[in-house]
Amino acid sequence: MTTTYAVLSEGLEKRFGEVRALRGLDLAVPQGTVCGILGPNGAGKTTAVRLLTTLLRPDAGSARVAGHDLVREAAAVRRAIGVTGQYASVDGDLTGRQNLRLFGRLHRVRGPAERADDLLARFGLTEAADRPAATYSGGMRRRLDLAASLIRRPDVLFLDEPTTGLDPASRGDIWDAVRELKQDGTTILLTTQYLEEADQLADDIALVDRGRVAHTGSPSQLKALIGTYVEVVVADADVLVQAAGVLDQLTGGEPSFDHARNSVGSVTRDTTLTLPRLVRELDAAGVPLLDASLKPPTLDDVFLRLTAEESTGEEVAA
Amino acid sequence: MSSTLAYDGTAMLGRQLLRVRNNPALAILTQTMPITMLLFFGYVFGSALAMPGAEYRSFLVPGLLVATAANGIMTGMFQAAQDVHRGVTDRLRTMPMSRAAVPLGQAAADLVVTTAGTVPFLLVGLAVGWRVEGSAAAAIAAVGLLLLFRFACTWVGIFLGLLSRSEEAAGQLGSATFMLPLLSNAYIPTDNLPGWLRTVAEWNPISAVTTALRDLFGNAPVPDGAAWPVAHPVAGSLAWCAVLLAVFAPLAVRRYAHGEQ
Numbered sequence: 001m002t003t004t005y006a007v008l009s010e011g012l013e014k015r016f017g018e019v020r021a022l023r024g025l026d027l028a029v030p031q032g033t034v035c036g037i038l039g040p041n042g043a044g045k046t047t048a049v050r051l052l053t054t055l056l057r058p059d060a061g062s063a064r065v066a067g068h069d070l071v072r073e074a075a076a077v078r079r080a081i082g083v084t085g086q087y088a089s090v091d092g093d094l095t096g097r098q099n100l101r102l103f104g105r106l107h108r109v110r111g112p113a114e115r116a117d118d119l120l121a122r123f124g125l126t127e128a129a130d131r132p133a134a135t136y137s138g139g140m141r142r143r144l145d146l147a148a149s150l151i152r153r154p155d156v157l158f159l160d161e162p163t164t165g166l167d168p169a170s171r172g173d174i175w176d177a178v179r180e181l182k183q184d185g186t187t188i189l190l191t192t193q194y195l196e197e198a199d200q201l202a203d204d205i206a207l208v209d210r211g212r213v214a215h216t217g218s219p220s221q222l223k224a225l226i227g228t229y230v231e232v233v234v235a236d237a238d239v240l241v242q243a244a245g246v247l248d249q250l251t252g253g254e255p256s257f258d259h260a261r262n263s264v265g266s267v268t269r270d271t272t273l274t275l276p277r278l279v280r281e282l283d284a285a286g287v288p289l290l291d292a293s294l295k296p297p298t299l300d301d302v303f304l305r306l307t308a309e310e311s312t313g314e315e316v317a318a
Numbered sequence: 319m320s321s322t323l324a325y326d327g328t329a330m331l332g333r334q335l336l337r338v339r340n341n342p343a344l345a346i347l348t349q350t351m352p353i354t355m356l357l358f359f360g361y362v363f364g365s366a367l368a369m370p371g372a373e374y375r376s377f378l379v380p381g382l383l384v385a386t387a388a389n390g391i392m393t394g395m396f397q398a399a400q401d402v403h404r405g406v407t408d409r410l411r412t413m414p415m416s417r418a419a420v421p422l423g424q425a426a427a428d429l430v431v432t433t434a435g436t437v438p439f440l441l442v443g444l445a446v447g448w449r450v451e452g453s454a455a456a457a458i459a460a461v462g463l464l465l466l467f468r469f470a471c472t473w474v475g476i477f478l479g480l481l482s483r484s485e486e487a488a489g490q491l492g493s494a495t496f497m498l499p500l501l502s503n504a505y506i507p508t509d510n511l512p513g514w515l516r517t518v519a520e521w522n523p524i525s526a527v528t529t530a531l532r533d534l535f536g537n538a539p540v541p542d543g544a545a546w547p548v549a550h551p552v553a554g555s556l557a558w559c560a561v562l563l564a565v566f567a568p569l570a571v572r573r574y575a576h577g578e579q
């Protein structure tokens with residue numbers, strides 16, 4: 001079976017005057033998956049979303065969304081997508097219910113009133129439904145925004161930094177909603193600055209740096225690129241070198257010493273290395289062990305490393 | 319396509335009317351402004367003018383109607399800027415709806431609100447001595463012309479609002495439009511203005527429409543020796559409205575559809 005891509009872009013470019021916001025963005029998001037666009041402020045995430053949702057026209061490159069050409073079939077793209085932008089985009093002078101009914105009518109939803117009520121209930125907004133949206137908290141507004149994007153079940157949902165600025169509880173609500181939508185088969189492209197968020201939600205992550213995809217892969221693939229950090233603390237400074245020798249055999253990585261803490265660490269890409277085995281080997285070698293740990297890399301590590309390499313022009317050793 | 323425009327336009331019209339219903343204070347305040355001005359100008363300024371007070375108030379009612387209609391620039395600009403800078407425009411742009419429906423719905427809703435607001439103003443006008451002194455048909459034509467002018471001004475405002483850098487900028491530029499009626503015959507006759515100023519004032523669209531209303535309501539005759547749009551006020555007003563609409567309605571729709579792409 002061939003993969004169907006819900007979003008497929010090639011060499012998308014966009015400049016604003018002197019600023020090259022996108023410098024050839026390639027994305028391939030298989031249908032039914034969640035793609036996390038991860039990047040720091042100014043990386044071009046919002047620009048990418050605005051291009052892919054027909055709000056901006058690319059200067060170069062092309063893209064298909066839900067099987068339709070972004071530029072030539074913009075109307076068909078709009079029928080297939082739902083969009084929640086980085087900033088709230090509901091009418092603050094209307095109540096939550098009035099907003100959803102309006103968008104339902106504009107989307108030609110059958111029974112817009114019932115659909116609005118369903119969504120209000122689903123996002124915990126029933127009580128606030130008849131208050132002007134301007135009076136909502138940040139989390140409520142985000143939820144209303146998301147509900148508005150779902151009024152006519154979209155094939156592809158775009159979420160631009162859906163949880164930036166939200167408290168942990170509201171963030172959890174949005175995460176749950178994303179997981180549910182994925183289960184229903186909706187393809188989701190979300191941007192985020194939070195590595196944890198991409199790790200939690202995304203099947204694939206595209207690391208975006210200065211208008212380009214610096215790296216793509218599943219969260220675990222990206223982590224494997226960096227490897228696991230192994231660290232042991234010994235009782236006596238004299239055995240530090242001996243411990244380093246064992247680590248070297250196990251990990252094949254360059255050991256790094258922290259003499260103040262009597263510890264030595266190393267990075268391994270061997271995913272079969274476990275803590276019991278590490279402890280057994282060190283014990284067998286007669287190393288008086290105080291502490292040992294295996295730290296899987298966070299996406300922060302991945303991100304810092306990959307973007308640092310990108311800027312110094314080094315290749316990533318895979 | 320046109321049924322899409324009608325359906326979406328009606329939905330957008332409904333949205334604007336809901337906003338007024340949710341927040342009637344703003345609309346009421348806007349509509350009471352011209353009444354306050356009528357009483358203030360009519361009795362304070364009226365007593366200082368050569369014209370007798372009652373005659374000035376009859377002269378003033380059509381002027382204030384048109385000056386208020388010109389506020390369509392400000393209102394249109396402010397609403398459009400609000401939608402742009404609060405993300406509403408972007409959400410609508412990503413939806414499969416008619417591109418022209420959004421500005422059209424806004425302009426149509428504005429017309430409904432304006433029409434409703436004109437009634438209390440005219441009642442106060444009647445109370446201070448203003449009368450329809452011509453035929454009923456001419457009076458109806460006058461109201462039609464007034465609404466057409468308001469509609470045209472709203473489109474100018476929508477276009478400018480879509481271009482605006484921020485809500486504040488739109489608010490400031492919009493407030494500056496209160497100057498426009500000052501340079502017209504809405505509040506004072508232009509006959510005694512120095513030559514160049516008189517020319518500028520008479521080429522102000524507000525002057526043509528005001529003169530047309532005074533003529534159709536039978537409140538004041540068409541002044542002698544005025545510039546063409548004022549000397550032929552009905553034709554002049556229609557021409558002005560046609561020009562404003564022909565220029566700004568397509569510009570606004572285009573700008574709405576394409577955004578900053």
Ligand SMILES: Nc1ncnc2c1ncn2[C@@H]1O[C@H](COP(=O)(O)OP(=O)(O)O)[C@@H](O)[C@H]1O
Pocket residue numbers: 016017019020021039040041042043044045046047048
């Ligand atoms: N409308 C615009 N005009 C000028 N520059 C812009 C505009 N939109 C974005 N940029 C610039 O493009 C770059 C990418 O911005 P953006 O896509 O918003 O990044 P992100 O969403 O990842 O923070 C930034 O340098 C930003 O300043």
Ligand SMILES: [Mg+2]
Pocket residue numbers: 045046047086160161
């Ligand atoms: Mg952004």
